[in-house]
Amino acid sequence: MIASKVHEIWSRTLKTDAFDDDDEFFVLGGNSLAMTRIQREIQTELGVAVPMDELFRRSTVAELAAYIEAVLATA
Template sequence: MIVSKVHAIWSRALNLDEFSDTEDFFSLGGDSLLMTRIQREIHKEIGVAVAMDELFRKSTVVEISEHIEAALPAA
């Protein structure tokens, strides 16, 4: 499931064990440097390249997961 993968990526990058999938990345302490790490990890683990501007506009796990699911080829 994409949401759980994205949550795990954010958890590692932010060094947080618990947070809601609807919490904003920046309110959790994220910054642009961590966002580049997350961008790289999403591409590596899920196989979808997400543009940096999309990560800034869709700054919750739920929002970016929906974006990634829409970008995945139909199975």
């Protein structure tokens, strides 16, 4: 569920759904401004504040979803 929500957020931000959950954000055309939008939408829609450095480290939907799931599990 988290991965599908993150994929949806990326799709809206990148204006495409033509990517897999293991594709790299920056290879897909993402940039730091888009990353800021994604950070805000994750906070709003999932209730998780993901630090910017974690977004850069976890640059695939799968990696980011796993991070968010871990944060939610400890909350």
